[in-house]
Amino acid sequence: MKTIKRLLLVPLSWLAAIVFLIEEAIWDWTAKLMARLGAVRLVHAIEKHIATLPPRWAFVTFLLPSLILIPAKLLGLHAIASGHWLVGSSVFVIAKLLGVALFARIFNLTRPALMQLAWFVRLYDTVMHYRNLIHAYLDNWVAYQHIKQSIKALVARIKAVFKRSI
Numbered sequence: 608m609k610t611i612k613r614l615l616l617v618p619l620s621w622l623a624a625i626v627f628l629i630e631e632a633i634w635d636w637t638a639k640l641m642a643r644l645g646a647v648r649l650v651h652a653i654e655k656h657i658a659t660l661p662p663r664w665a666f667v668t669f670l671l672p673s674l675i676l677i678p679a680k681l682l683g684l685h686a687i688a689s690g691h692w693l694v695g696s697s698v699f700v701i702a703k704l705l706g707v708a709l710f711a712r713i714f715n716l717t718r719p720a721l722m723q724l725a726w727f728v729r730l731y732d733t734v735m736h737y738r739n740l741i742h743a744y745l746d747n748w749v750a751y752q753h754i755k756q757s758i759k760a761l762v763a764r765i766k767a768v769f770k771r772s773i
Contacts (some may be wrong), residue, residue, distance in 0.1 A: 623741060624751045628758055630707070637708035638715070645712075657716045665720035666727065672709035676702045 645654050657668055681704035686695030714721075720725045745751040 620745075620748065621750075624745050624748070624754055627741065627745060628730075628755060632762070633704060633707045634711050636696065638711045641708050641712035654716055657713065658719075659715065660720055662720045664722045664725075665717035666724065669710075669713055669717045669721060672706055672713060674691065674707075675707040680706075 641646075644650050657665070660668060680699055683695045683697075683699030683702060686698060689695075722731070
C-alpha cells in the first residue's frame with residue numbers, strides 16, 4: 608500500500624505544483640490587468656457599485672462570472688470532443704483566463720462584504736488552510752523551487768522582449 612501511495616504521490620505532487628504555479632501566475636497577471644481596466648470611468652463606476660453591495664448580493668456577484676463562463680467552457684470542451692481541438696482549446700483557455708480575471712477582481716471588490724457572512728468566513732478559512740498546507744509542502748520541495756525559478760526566469764525574458772519591442 609505504501610508503494611502505491613508513493614507512486615501516486617509523485618505525479619500528483621507534480622500536477623499540484625504545475626496547477627499552483629499556473630493559477631498564481633494567471634491570478635497575479637489578470638489582477639494587474641483588471642486593476643488597469645478599473646481606471647476606465649464606466650468600469651470604475653461599476654466596480655464602485657460592486658464594492659458597496661450588501662453581503663448576499665456581493666456573494667451573487669462573486670459567483671456570477673463562474674456561472675456565465677461555464678457555457679463557454681462547455682462549448683470549448685464540446686468542440687474538442689467533436690474533433691476541433693484547436694478552436695475548442697482556444698475557447699476553453701480564453702474562458703478560463705477571463706474567468707480567473709473576473710473572479711480575482713470581483714473577489715477583491717466583494718471580500719469585505721463576503722467576510723460578513725459567517726459561513727463564507729469558515730469556508731474561506733478552510734480553503735486557505737489547505738492551500739497554505741499545500742504551499743508549505745511544495746515550497747519545501749526542491750523540484751518545485753526549480754520549476755518556480757524557471758518559470759519566473761521565462762516570464763522575465765518574455766517581459767524583456769516585449770519592452771524592447773515597444
